[in-house]
Amino acid sequence: MVRVESRAFVLLDLYFTGSAVGDEGLMFVDELELVVRGGRGGNGAVSFRREKYVPRGGPDGGDGGDGGNVYLWADSSKHSFLDLSYRRLLKAGNGEHGRRKNQHGARGEDTYVPVPPGTVVRDEKGNILADLTTAGQKALIARGGKGGKGNARFATSRRRVPRLAENGLPGEERTIKLELKLIAQVGLVGLPNAGKSTLLSRITAAKPKVDSYPFTTLAPNLGMVKVGEEGSFIVADLPGLIEGAHQGAGLGHRFLRHIERNLLLLFLIDLSSGADPEPGEAYRLLKKELEAYSSQLIKYPRVVAGNKLDLPGTKERLQELKQEITETEKEDIPIFGISAATGEGLDEMVRFLFRRVDKLAEERLPVETEEEIRVEETAGEPIRVELEDGVFKVTGTAIERMAAKTDFENEEALQRFQNYTRKIGLDKELKKKGITEGDTVRIGGEEFYYYE
Numbered sequence: 001m002v003r004v005e006s007r008a009f010v011l012l013d014l015y016f017t018g019s020a021v022g023d024e025g026l027m028f029v030d031e032l033e034l035v036v037r038g039g040r041g042g043n044g045a046v047s048f049r050r051e052k053y054v055p056r057g058g059p060d061g062g063d064g065g066d067g068g069n070v071y072l073w074a075d076s077s078k079h080s081f082l083d084l085s086y087r088r089l090l091k092a093g094n095g096e097h098g099r100r101k102n103q104h105g106a107r108g109e110d111t112y113v114p115v116p117p118g119t120v121v122r123d124e125k126g127n128i129l130a131d132l133t134t135a136g137q138k139a140l141i142a143r144g145g146k147g148g149k150g151n152a153r154f155a156t157s158r159r160r161v162p163r164l165a166e167n168g169l170p171g172e173e174r175t176i177k178l179e180l181k182l183i184a185q186v187g188l189v190g191l192p193n194a195g196k197s198t199l200l201s202r203i204t205a206a207k208p209k210v211d212s213y214p215f216t217t218l219a220p221n222l223g224m225v226k227v228g229e230e231g232s233f234i235v236a237d238l239p240g241l242i243e244g245a246h247q248g249a250g251l252g253h254r255f256l257r258h259i260e261r262n263l264l265l266l267f268l269i270d271l272s273s274g275a276d277p278e279p280g281e282a283y284r285l286l287k288k289e290l291e292a293y294s295s296q297l298i299k300y301p302r303v304v305a306g307n308k309l310d311l312p313g314t315k316e317r318l319q320e321l322k323q324e325i326t327e328t329e330k331e332d333i334p335i336f337g338i339s340a341a342t343g344e345g346l347d348e349m350v351r352f353l354f355r356r357v358d359k360l361a362e363e364r365l366p367v368e369t370e371e372e373i374r375v376e377e378t379a380g381e382p383i384r385v386e387l388e389d390g391v392f393k394v395t396g397t398a399i400e401r402m403a404a405k406t407d408f409e410n411e412e413a414l415q416r417f418q419n420y421t422r423k424i425g426l427d428k429e430l431k432k433k434g435i436t437e438g439d440t441v442r443i444g445g446e447e448f449y450y451y452e
Contacts, residue, residue, distance in 0.1 A: 029081040030180040038142040038171025039067025039092040039108035044150035046165045046410075047100035059162055060102045061151040065095030067144025067171045068108035072121060075114035076135040079222065081178055084113070092142070095168055098150040108144055118183040118261060121375075124175050130373040133183070133261075139373040141176060145169035148405055164412035166405040172377065183261050184222055184236035185357045189290070190268035191282055195307040197221065199268060199340035200237040203350055227354040236262065263360040264301040265290075266353070269321060271306045271314040271337075279306065279321040301360065303334045305349060310339040385429045392435055392450070394426065394443045403444040 042064025049057025070092045084090075090113055096105030121130040121139060130139035148166030155162055188196050204223025221237040267286055269279045277285065283304065291298040304325060306318040318337045325333050334352060338345035383396035399421070406417045421427065430441065430450065441448045 029085045032081040032085055032178045033088070033175065034084065034178065035089045035173065035175050036070045036113075036142040037089065037091040037173040038069055038144035039094040040170050041065065041067045041145035041147035041168025042095035042097040042105035042108075043167045043407075044148035044153070044165035045098035045100060045103075046151045046163055048161070049101070056160075058160070059151040059155050060100055061165055062098030062100070062103040062105065063150045063153065064098045064147030064166075064168045065105035065107040066147045067095045067168065068092030068110040069140055069144050070111045070113065070142040071138045072113050072115050072119065072130065072132065072141055073138035074117040074119065074132040074135050076117060078114050078116040079182075080116065081180065084115070084178075092144055092171065095144065095147045097168075098147070098165070102150070102152055104150075105147060107147075110144075112138070115178065116180055116182075118181045120179045120181060122177045122179065124177070126177075129176065129375045132373075137373070139375060141375055142174060143172045143377065145171045162412065164410050164416060165407065166413075167407055169401060169404050181261050182222065182236050184234040185263045185361070186225075186233060186235045186353055187262035187265045188235055188237045188268060189265055189286060191270065191277075191285070194268045194270045194282075195340045196237045196268050199305075199307065199338075199346075200235060202340050202343060203346060204235060225350055225354070227351060230354065231358070233354055233357045235266075262300065263357050264303060264353075265297075267302055267304045269304060269306050270308060271317045271321070272308045272311050273313055273317075279317055280324045283321065283325065301356070303336070303349075303353065303356070305336045305338050307338055307340055309337045309344055310342045383424065383426065383429065385426075385433050387433055391440045391442050391447075392430060392433060394430075394441060399424065399426070400444045403446055408446060 044064050045061035047059065047061040049060040051057060070090055090111060092111040093109030095108045098105050115132060117133060117135050117137075119132045120128060121132070121141065122128055129141070132139060146169050148168045151162045151165045154164060188200065190196050200221055200223050203225050222234060223237075224232050224234050226232045267283060269282050271279055275282065287298060304321070306314070306321055308314055309318065315337070318335075322335050325335060334356075336345055336349040336352070338349055340346070380397035381395065383394065383399055386393050386395075402417060402420055407413045408417070435441070435450050437451055439450045441450050
């Protein structure tokens with residue numbers, strides 16, 4: 001049995017085409033912190049076989065079921081963490097308790113949390129736990145706790161009538177940080193009002209908001225460009241960059257990371273007479289911001305499109321831009337003159353982009369991806385004793401697990417726990433810290449009085 005955590009919105013456009021806060025109230029969420037928790041294991045049962053004509057039937061208490069796991073899985077229908085932003089705790093189902101007649105409890109339900117392809121999962125320290133790049137990939141993020149053993153497990157030739165059973169262990173819990181890096185072949189970058197949203201609406205089915213004010217694009221927009229019967233490719237329109245974006249200025253810094261997975265970058269330059277800065281300066285500024293954010297981004301193949309060719313004087317400025325780029329760049333940079341408003345020059349540019357993307361995809365070495373990524377369990381901690389406010393606090397993975405499994409209301413279980421503490425040398429550690437008879441010892445959520 002599995003449970004899928006989802007409160008998905010129906011998005012009719014191809015891929016995600018909503019703005020940060022659109023008319024419909026949708027938001028683009030590309031960073032999120034969550035707490036994930038595996039299910040608790042079920043308790044083992046204490047039971048004895050009682051049937052007519054079967055004297056001394058013996059213990060028959062079954063084991064508790066293991067708790068369910070929490071998985072993240074890459075779902076191609078997801079393009080944001082919006083539906084997860086309303087739930088900060090995601091947990092799997094608990095295991096059922098064991099029953100008489102050696103009936104083991106059922107395992108808890110696994111929880112599958114759908115996330116967009118391109119999701120990077122980090123722990124609290126920023127270490128990468130998983131990178132879900134392919135639709136269908138999944139990552140085991142939080143394991144369920146083990147179910148407790150029933151009393152049938154403790155029967156031996158010397159202990160015929162065991163009256164103890166184990167409690168189930170709590171599931172693994174961790175805080176994770178999700179970061180989305182959009183997956184598209186072409187990244188569309190440019191300064192505010194360069195015409196990116198207009199261009200995207202022209203060449204794809206996406207319907208981003210278009211206006212004459214800076215920063216009208218508050219979130220990345222994706223759209224598919226169809227090239228006749230030859231095929232298609234995906235374009236990501238990213239919020240406008242301004243000088244200092246890599247340091248947090250404007251909106252562009254939040255979305256620069258979405259460029260990292262593109263095959264090539266399309267620089268859109270405003271050629272109009274009112275453009276500020278001038279076309280050549282705009283090109284240099286875009287390069288500077290990308291390089292400052294990541295030295296790898298500036299190495300990406302790029303194509304330049306001079307926009308607003310339908311306005312007076314723009315053809316001359318296009319020639320000046322071509323000359324400046326040719327003189328300053330060591331490599332040949334393809335440059336197109338277009339008008340996103342009228343459609344002039346778009347067919348030629350789109351077909352060039354398709355051929356270039358197709359070639360780059362062939363050249364890129366295939367990356368093997370694991371179908372299931374299993375995040376390592378939290379490393380065990382050795383036993384430690386500290387004196388806090390008059391209480392001797394005992395910590396350590398093994399001792400805390402043993403305490404969690406023990407039913408302290410059960411005399412046999414308590415005796416088993418005491419034997420375990422002696423075996424691991426807890427008495428010696430407590431005496432080193434100066435414990436005396438009657439002092440309080442705390443292990444996990446339990447407190448005890450210390451006696452010799």
